[in-house]
Amino acid sequence: xxxxxxxxxxxxxxxxxxIEWAAVAFLVYLLLTAVGAIGDGFxxxxxxxxxxxxxxxSNPLIALIIGIVATSLIQSSSTVTSIIVGMVAxxxxxxxxIPMAMGANIGTSLTSTIVSLGHIRDxxxxxxxxxxxxxxxxxxxxxxxxxLPVELLFGPLxxxxxxxxxxFITGTSSQLASFNPLGAMLAPASDALGKSVSWLPGIWSGxxxxxxxIVLILFVVKAIGRxxxxxxxxxxxxxxxxxxxRGPISGMSAGGIITVLVQSSSTTTxxxxxxxxxxxxxxxxxxxxxxxxxxxTTITALLAAMAISGPLAVLALQIALVHLFFNLFAIILIxxxxxxxxxxxxxxxxxxxxxxxxxxxxxxxxxxxxxxGPLTIxxxxxxx
Numbered sequence: 001x002x003x004x005x006x007x008x009x010x011x012x013x014x015x016x017x018x019i020e021w022a023a024v025a026f027l028v029y030l031l032l033t034a035v036g037a038i039g040d041g042f043x044x045x046x047x048x049x050x051x052x053x054x055x056x057x058s059n060p061l062i063a064l065i066i067g068i069v070a071t072s073l074i075q076s077s078s079t080v081t082s083i084i085v086g087m088v089a090x091x092x093x094x095x096x097x098i099p100m101a102m103g104a105n106i107g108t109s110l111t112s113t114i115v116s117l118g119h120i121r122d123x124x125x126x127x128x129x130x131x132x133x134x135x136x137x138x139x140x141x142x143x144x145x146x147x148l149p150v151e152l153l154f155g156p157l158x159x160x161x162x163x164x165x166x167x168f169i170t171g172t173s174s175q176l177a178s179f180n181p182l183g184a185m186l187a188p189a190s191d192a193l194g195k196s197v198s199w200l201p202g203i204w205s206g207x208x209x210x211x212x213x214i215v216l217i218l219f220v221v222k223a224i225g226r227x228x229x230x231x232x233x234x235x236x237x238x239x240x241x242x243x244x245x246r247g248p249i250s251g252m253s254a255g256g257i258i259t260v261l262v263q264s265s266s267t268t269t270x271x272x273x274x275x276x277x278x279x280x281x282x283x284x285x286x287x288x289x290x291x292x293x294x295x296x297t298t299i300t301a302l303l304a305a306m307a308i309s310g311p312l313a314v315l316a317l318q319i320a321l322v323h324l325f326f327n328l329f330a331i332i333l334i335x336x337x338x339x340x341x342x343x344x345x346x347x348x349x350x351x352x353x354x355x356x357x358x359x360x361x362x363x364x365x366x367x368x369x370x371x372x373g374p375l376t377i378x379x380x381x382x383x384x
Contacts, residue, residue, distance in 0.1 A: 023227050031082065031220045031300070032307035033189040037213035038086025040194065044206025060099040060152060064144070065374040067103020072370040077108035077265060078300035081323050082217050085301050089308045089316040090210075098157060101323045102144050105294065109137040110370050112269035112290070119277040123356050129277030130362070131352035136269060136290040137369065138344035138351075143330035146340075157329070161321035165314050186307055248288035248335070255292025265297035283345060291331050298324040 071080045081104050088097050112133035119129040151157050193212060197205040243254035259268045269290060276286045298320070305313075305320035334340045354361040 027220050034213045034216035041206045041209030063096045064099040064103040065378045067100035068107045068374050071104040071107025072110050077104040080104040081301035082304045085304045085316050088319045089312050097319045105140045112136050115273045125277045127352045127356040130355045131348040132276030132286040134351045135348035138347035157322045161318045165317040251288035252292035255289040256296035259293045259296025265293040268293040294327040
């Protein structure tokens with residue numbers, strides 16, 4: 001290529017990259033606006049008594065199942081936790097939001113399991129891929145089994161998140177607002193959304209505002225994932241190859257960084273499972289990488305919480321911190337104890353052997369863990 005044709009190509013690539021990053025910035029702005037819309041909608045719909053709307057989920061088990069099923073259907077824990085942040089900002093009790101956020105961790109691991117099905121025709125390759133996928137499921141299940149009862153009895157996540165969130169919240173607004181004009185930037189969009197539904201009678205303006213917020217979040221998280229994948233996936237693969245063979249800390253760091261870069265733990269697992277299936281990475285290497293993805297995906301809810309102002313701003317930040325601390329505590333507790341650390345590996349290898357032997361186990365596992373099982377428990381619990 002001549003130098004005269006090379007320069008315009010470089011300029012075009014640079015211009016395209018700037019446009020992509022501008023699109024990311026705009027989508028983040030829409031995400032923050034959407035979270036605020038959900039909070040405002042719940043306030044309007046409940047007339048300041050939002051706790052009444054959530055009496056159906058007063059049982060923590062029901063709240064957990066709602067988090068699992070919602071995330072399994074949407075396939076984005078970032079979306080579900082951002083919605084939870086908006087709901088807390090609208091008055092949903094933190095005691096309900098905590099098990100919902102835990103459930104989101106379980107629901108999001110369905111993605112890696114589905115990705116592993118791409119290797120189903122090759123028995124040994126499928127065994128490796130399925131074990132790499134289900135080690136993520138197994139860890140998240142074990143984390144909930146251990147930490148949810150502890151949380152219900154002693155409340156360590158709620159207390160720790162309350163202490164930290166109080167450091168960043170003064171009165172009714174975030175201290176970060178003192179040097180970040182985020183609230184002022186979001187006001188025009190929030191006011192425009194509010195006015196667009198203000199003509200509706202009674203609680204309907206609040207309900208429609210909630211729906212608009214949820215639809216916006218669904219659109220934004222999917223769109224931002226696509227844009228960031230285009231911008232960052234090549235770099236993400238480079239990070240994976242450089243760090244996964246250097247030990248668990250390096251693997252967790254790589255999983256966390258890549259998930260933050262592409263804004264999707266689903267993308268992170270979609271990258272690693274096929275590589276595990278082909279034998280490029282072992283289960284021992286994949287395991288800490290997926291845990292880093294758990295931590296990295298919490299950034300979306302934290303970002304969303306920073307956009308909340310008003311009396312419930314501290315609670316919005318608190319539930320975002322709960323999601324972060326839950327994943328950090330789970331890693332510290334489970335991965336640092338050899339006996340607990342090996343349980344998800346054993347579970348994943350056992351499930352992979354069953355799946356390799358009979359593909360009916362795959363169908364039973366996916367429908368049972370993510371859909372039929374939770375919905376059955378939900379139905380039974382409603383009878384009592």
